[in-house]
Amino acid sequence: MNVLKFGGTSVGSITSIGTLLDIVGREIQAGEAPVVVLSAMSGVTNLLVRAAEEAARGLPVAGHLQELERRHFEVVKALLDAARQNPVLTRLKLLFHELEDLLQGISSLRELSPATRDRVLSYGERCSTFLVSALAAGRFPAALFVDATELIRTDSHFGQARVETELTEQLIRGFVAEHPGRLLFVTGFIARDAEGRLTTLGRGGSDYTAAIFGAALGAREIQIWTDVNGMMTADPRLVQKAFSLPELSYTEAMELSYFGAKVIYPPTMIPAFLRRIPIVIRNTFDLDFAGTTIRHDCRATALPIKGISSIDAVSVINVEGSGMVGKAGFSGRLFSLLAREQINVILITQASSEHSITFAVAPPDAVRARQLIGQEFELELEARKLERPRIEDGLAVLAIVGENMKQTPGIAGKLFQALGRNGVNVRAIAQGSSEYNISVIIGHDDLAKALNAVHDAFFVALTKTLHVFVLGTGSIGRTLLGQLHAHQDFLREQNGVQVRVVGLSNSRRMLIAPNGIALDAWATALDNGQAEPANLEAFLARMKQLNLPNCVLVDNTAAPEPAEHYADVLAHSISVVTCNKIANSGPYARYRQLREAARQHGAAFYYETNVGAGLPIIRTLRDLRTSGDRVERIEAILSGTISYIFNNFRGEASFAEVVRRAQELGYTEPDPRDDLNGRDFMRKMLILARDAGHALEPEDVIIEPMLPEACLAAPTVEAFYAQLQAHAAYFEELKTRAAAAGQVLRYIGQLEDGRARISLQLVDEQHPFYQLSGADNVISFTTGRYKERPLVVKGPGAGAEVTAAGVFADLVNVGTR
Numbered sequence: 001m002n003v004l005k006f007g008g009t010s011v012g013s014i015t016s017i018g019t020l021l022d023i024v025g026r027e028i029q030a031g032e033a034p035v036v037v038l039s040a041m042s043g044v045t046n047l048l049v050r051a052a053e054e055a056a057r058g059l060p061v062a063g064h065l066q067e068l069e070r071r072h073f074e075v076v077k078a079l080l081d082a083a084r085q086n087p088v089l090t091r092l093k094l095l096f097h098e099l100e101d102l103l104q105g106i107s108s109l110r111e112l113s114p115a116t117r118d119r120v121l122s123y124g125e126r127c128s129t130f131l132v133s134a135l136a137a138g139r140f141p142a143a144l145f146v147d148a149t150e151l152i153r154t155d156s157h158f159g160q161a162r163v164e165t166e167l168t169e170q171l172i173r174g175f176v177a178e179h180p181g182r183l184l185f186v187t188g189f190i191a192r193d194a195e196g197r198l199t200t201l202g203r204g205g206s207d208y209t210a211a212i213f214g215a216a217l218g219a220r221e222i223q224i225w226t227d228v229n230g231m232m233t234a235d236p237r238l239v240q241k242a243f244s245l246p247e248l249s250y251t252e253a254m255e256l257s258y259f260g261a262k263v264i265y266p267p268t269m270i271p272a273f274l275r276r277i278p279i280v281i282r283n284t285f286d287l288d289f290a291g292t293t294i295r296h297d298c299r300a301t302a303l304p305i306k307g308i309s310s311i312d313a314v315s316v317i318n319v320e321g322s323g324m325v326g327k328a329g330f331s332g333r334l335f336s337l338l339a340r341e342q343i344n345v346i347l348i349t350q351a352s353s354e355h356s357i358t359f360a361v362a363p364p365d366a367v368r369a370r371q372l373i374g375q376e377f378e379l380e381l382e383a384r385k386l387e388r389p390r391i392e393d394g395l396a397v398l399a400i401v402g403e404n405m406k407q408t409p410g411i412a413g414k415l416f417q418a419l420g421r422n423g424v425n426v427r428a429i430a431q432g433s434s435e436y437n438i439s440v441i442i443g444h445d446d447l448a449k450a451l452n453a454v455h456d457a458f459f460v461a462l463t464k465t466l467h468v469f470v471l472g473t474g475s476i477g478r479t480l481l482g483q484l485h486a487h488q489d490f491l492r493e494q495n496g497v498q499v500r501v502v503g504l505s506n507s508r509r510m511l512i513a514p515n516g517i518a519l520d521a522w523a524t525a526l527d528n529g530q531a532e533p534a535n536l537e538a539f540l541a542r543m544k545q546l547n548l549p550n551c552v553l554v555d556n557t558a559a560p561e562p563a564e565h566y567a568d569v570l571a572h573s574i575s576v577v578t579c580n581k582i583a584n585s586g587p588y589a590r591y592r593q594l595r596e597a598a599r600q601h602g603a604a605f606y607y608e609t610n611v612g613a614g615l616p617i618i619r620t621l622r623d624l625r626t627s628g629d630r631v632e633r634i635e636a637i638l639s640g641t642i643s644y645i646f647n648n649f650r651g652e653a654s655f656a657e658v659v660r661r662a663q664e665l666g667y668t669e670p671d672p673r674d675d676l677n678g679r680d681f682m683r684k685m686l687i688l689a690r691d692a693g694h695a696l697e698p699e700d701v702i703i704e705p706m707l708p709e710a711c712l713a714a715p716t717v718e719a720f721y722a723q724l725q726a727h728a729a730y731f732e733e734l735k736t737r738a739a740a741a742g743q744v745l746r747y748i749g750q751l752e753d754g755r756a757r758i759s760l761q762l763v764d765e766q767h768p769f770y771q772l773s774g775a776d777n778v779i780s781f782t783t784g785r786y787k788e789r790p791l792v793v794k795g796p797g798a799g800a801e802v803t804a805a806g807v808f809a810d811l812v813n814v815g816t817r
């Protein structure tokens with residue numbers, strides 16, 4: 001035999017009651033008649049609470065009563081033949097009259113005692129259960145309405161009475177024995193004390209009723225029919241990727257439901273646990289969902305945690321002072337006091353110095369708790385052995401739960417890493433010695449971010465979502481967005497990373513869409529009504545305010561403004577990926593500051609494309625140094641543009657024409673003068689020198705210009721081209737001289753003994769830099785280990801495709817680090 005409990009939404013509407021009766025019918029067909037336990041219709045308990053409270057204040061309650069009647073009568077009229085409606089409506093009317101009298105009494109007395117309140121609330125279950133049993137009788141003649149107050153005996157703790165198990169079980173068994181073959185429809189939530197006064201089992205107590213009946217009757221399983229797909233890995237309203245759990249142990253279910261996941265009322269677990277009866281949570285509105293089963297013999301899973309629960313509002317109280325140190329019984333006094341005053345303590349931590357105790361309570365309890373402590377510990381406070389307790393508000397609890405934690409090291413590490421990398425400050429930590437639960441107190445504003453980041457960290461079989469804000473949709477930005485679009489499926493399947501572009505800006509327009517911008521339609525999206533005029537400050541402020549997990553800013557501009565903000569962005573634990581060289585090649589102090597900010601706040605700062613575009617140069621240099629090698633000398637060609645020019649300055653084409661072609665091919669900086677005057681190369685040499693350990697400033701890099709003075713002085717790009725053309729003879733002469741000597745022109749950077757310089761050189765066939773084509777870069781590292789034959793990286797070092805690919809790789813590295 002099974003016990004089936006249906007929650008408020010399952011008895012809340014004409015359609016759901018139809019489904020409920022089908023589910024009962026299926027059970028009967030499958031074998032035995034179940035015991036059916038019902039909640040009040042959805043919303044009815046709240047309505048009764050309001051009616052009782054308003055009656056106690058002398059307010060009129062007729063409206064509430066009418067609403068109650070309407071909800072129930074509507075179902076009777078829709079689901080019962082006209083001929084059979086009358087007796088049902090009459091009996092319901094009778095119940096409503098009783099309720100009305102009761103409310104009138106409350107109103108005259110202007111008083112609502114807990115006992116009376118319980119009586120008022122009981123009408124919810126009594127009406128719904130009578131109603132459903134009457135509807136069922138047409139289809140199942142064995143249907144019988146059972147008022148659980150006849151069978152469940154409790155103490156007199158109104159509002160949350162404690163069940164007298166032995167007596168209750170006897171009564172239930174006796175009743176069932178007297179009614180063989182009947183299909184019982186039992187009121188949930190309500191019971192009675194020894195004096196015959198009505199009591200209730202606490203909010204959500206209908207689940208408990210089902211478990212009590214299940215345990216008394218030795219049910220095969222207790223089914224809790226609700227409106228969600230069982231217990232989930234996290235609150236699905238906050239974590240989109242939360243998924244339903246197929247199985248849980250009683251302890252896990254208890255831990256998850258104490259914190260937030262209101263799918264099942266925690267005390268329900270106890271009778272089921274004691275008799276080892278599985279509890280199956282099913283969804284009345286999704287019959288295909290197989291359910292979450294809570295049982296003692298769960299199958300082993302590889303996942304170290306089962307779920308993440310949360311309480312979104314708590315206050316923390318800090319009690320500290322020398323008076324506590326080594327004082328046996330101090331915490332006993334403190335917590336007995338709170339228990340006596342019915343203040344529920346959610347979480348406790350005590351430092352091993354015993355100098356302070358921190359505990360969390362629901363915000364409405366905080367001030368009272370502080371007052372009580374003030375009274376109880378008055379002497380200690382006077383004697384300054386205790387500080388006045390401090391209350392901190394605006395906090396939340398996040399807890400990871402799972403029995404597997406016990407056997408798995410590194411769980412706490414993973415939790416704190418996910419929190420740390422997302423800049424979530426942990427205010428207090430508690431781990432039960434049972435190791436089923438690690439709880440942390442964090443800022444309420446960080447809760448959604450923290451839940452998602454922790455969910456991504458533990459449920460790695462799912463994809464990790466990077467929330468990306470992109471600056472710049474020019475040559476590189478546009479190409480990057482195209483590559484991300486083309487490879488998003490592969491990235492998700494192979495790397496477990498999903499890139500969600502949530503912000504996009506160029507110098508004209510910007511758009512922020514927290515659910516993501518379609519990567520095949522970003523250009524039109526930037527032009528449509530949701531987008532707005534660009535404003536870098538507002539863009540970055542919104543990015544910080546959204547506080548999304550695994551967040552990355554990608555800078556594909558050549559502008560100085562974004563670089564001004566990197567340190568602040570990193571300080572918000574938002575990673576930065578950039579192909580813009582400005583931040584790394586400005587003052588050395590800023591170069592240091594960015595690394596420090598990234599390190600301190602767990603963010604990544606990746607800029608592989610700052611040197612040699614997609615070629616692995618920054619990474620190679622870092623690997624050399626982290627593995628203990630010492631860079632003695634760097635020799636490099638790092639301007640793709642100039643490389644292209646010298647490789648193609650042949651035949652008829654003038655120097656100016658070749659420069660123009662380099663620009664058209666996307667090798668140059670947005671302003672090609674930055675390439676030809678050596679500034680772009682200087683930035684790269686400076687970044688390399690710094691990454692190699694030298695604290696150089698921009699002016700320390702010596703640039704031997706390769707252009708005549710007039711070209712360098714050109715005030716505009718067009719004037720620049722005109723000057724190049726005007727100096728055609730100069731460049732021809734350079735070319736002829738080189739050819740005559742069997743040499744080629746190369747613009748080469750060198751770093752040795754901490755000194756960096758860039759110069760125009762003529763090299764012959766013997767030189768390793770002789771053989772280059774296209775926009776090739778080449779870099780040779782002479783190091784302690786690569787001494788005789790240097791380590792050389794060579795290949796295309798400019799161009800939109802290779803650069804965007806380098807940015808892409810950096811982004812994936814943020815996701816998989």
Ligand SMILES: NC(=O)C1=CN([C@@H]2O[C@H](COP(=O)(O)OP(=O)(O)OC[C@H]3O[C@@H](n4cnc5c(N)ncnc54)[C@H](O)[C@@H]3O)[C@@H](O)[C@H]2O)C=CC1
Pocket residue numbers: 471472473474475476477505506507508534536556557558559561562579580581609610613640666667668669670797798799800803
């Ligand atoms: N072309 C190449 O081979 C390589 C380029 N890079 C770097 O890539 C970066 C971008 O180059 P391109 O795409 O060629 O430039 P681009 O001129 O084509 O595009 C720049 C984009 O940045 C936007 N922008 C400018 N200021 C902005 C601001 N304050 N806020 C938001 N957006 C802003 C512009 O509207 C434009 O969409 C440069 O920093 C360059 O040094 C790095 C390695 C190789």
Ligand SMILES: N[C@@H](CC=O)C(=O)O
Pocket residue numbers: 609610612613638639640641642667668669675680797798799
């Ligand atoms: N304009 C640059 C592009 C790469 O940084 C170059 O020509 O090398």
Ligand code: NA
Pocket residue numbers: 608609610611612613614615616617618806
């Ligand atoms: Na690179």
